[in-house]
Amino acid sequence: MEFYSxxxxxxxxxxxxxxxxxxxYGNKExxxxxxxxxxxxxxxxxxxxxxxxxxxxxxxxxxEGNHAHISAVFTAYVMFNRGMGKGVLPLIAYNAVLSHHSxxxxxxxxxxxxxxxxxxxxxxxxxWKLQILNKQKQNIKENYTDIYNEYKSLGFGEDFKAFMDDxxxxxxxxxxxxxxxxxxxxxxxxxxxxxQIFSTLIxxxxxxxxxxxxxxxxxVGYSELNKIREDEFSDKEKNEINNMRNSILKRVQExxxxxxxxEVFSIIAPTGERVIIVMGAVNVMKPxxxxxxxxxxxxxx
Numbered sequence: 001m002e003f004y005s006x007x008x009x010x011x012x013x014x015x016x017x018x019x020x021x022x023x024x025y026g027n028k029e030x031x032x033x034x035x036x037x038x039x040x041x042x043x044x045x046x047x048x049x050x051x052x053x054x055x056x057x058x059x060x061x062x063x064e065g066n067h068a069h070i071s072a073v074f075t076a077y078v079m080f081n082r083g084m085g086k087g088v089l090p091l092i093a094y095n096a097v098l099s100h101h102s103x104x105x106x107x108x109x110x111x112x113x114x115x116x117x118x119x120x121x122x123x124x125x126x127x128w129k130l131q132i133l134n135k136q137k138q139n140i141k142e143n144y145t146d147i148y149n150e151y152k153s154l155g156f157g158e159d160f161k162a163f164m165d166d167x168x169x170x171x172x173x174x175x176x177x178x179x180x181x182x183x184x185x186x187x188x189x190x191x192x193x194x195x196q197i198f199s200t201l202i203x204x205x206x207x208x209x210x211x212x213x214x215x216x217x218x219x220v221g222y223s224e225l226n227k228i229r230e231d232e233f234s235d236k237e238k239n240e241i242n243n244m245r246n247s248i249l250k251r252v253q254e255x256x257x258x259x260x261x262x263e264v265f266s267i268i269a270p271t272g273e274r275v276i277i278v279m280g281a282v283n284v285m286k287p288x289x290x291x292x293x294x295x296x297x298x299x300x301x
Contacts, residue, residue, distance in 0.1 A: 021204035040075030072098035096198040
């Protein structure tokens with residue numbers, strides 16, 4: 001059987017492209033995670049439920065046709081299966097995939113609250129969701145060989161096989177993820193790591209779906225950008241908006257210098273010259289941070 005991610009794109013082509021693009025757009029430190037997230041993010045599209053929805057054969061919208069949750073579980077399972085279950089990284093990968101068609105979700109609503117001996121309690125809200133997830137998994141088994149071959153071509157054949165052959169793989173993964181939540185309180189960088197992985201997936205997914213080639217990323221230093229600012233908004237062209245922009249930039253740099261040892265800074269300003277203001281802030285902090293901050297800050301500006 002042939003599977004499609006979009007009406008005019010085969011699923012294996014889309015997954016291959018997202019995998020490739022995630023290595024272009026993503027932070028090299030998280031290349032392996034980005035690769036797993038890329039190849040797992042549309043796992044649920046291998047159900048005939050989704051294929052029926054995609055080609056408008058579905059009669060009424062069924063929960064089995066949704067693909068994000070089962071894809072997130074599979075992604076987290078691969079993290080554990082590959083020995084990458086330390087810390088909160090599986091939880092981050094899970095939520096990135098879970099949220100890739102919406103705003104960032106509260107993942108606790110998609111994990112069990114109560115369980116006993118690796119079994120989710122029937123009274124738990126996740127129990128009925130587990131039934132849907134298992135139904136989707138059974139549906140994927142109907143085309144096991146075709147899907148295995150596609151995941152094998154991506155380098156994830158054994159992960160697919162392990163996930164499908166373990167009768168309780170979904171339930172075990174959900175419980176393992178629930179046990180990770182308390183670790184978030186001690187992981188100061190979890191939010192920033194999540195945003196990098198989530199942003200990499202969104203960028204790669206959308207570029208593939210839109211059928212455009214990934215563009216080359218170029219970065220400009222603060223001194224070069226500041227020279228452009230000075231040339232474009234010189235003293236000869238003083239006006240209210242330019243005065244405000246220059247004032248914000250000056251105050252941001254002065255305040256960061258005064259509060260140099262703080263860990264988190266926020267900049268609230270009207271829409272305008274945000275890039276130069278953020279780069280001005282980065283320039284002040286540069287001596288105390290890694291060389292990747294210039295790129296990272298601009299991505300979230």
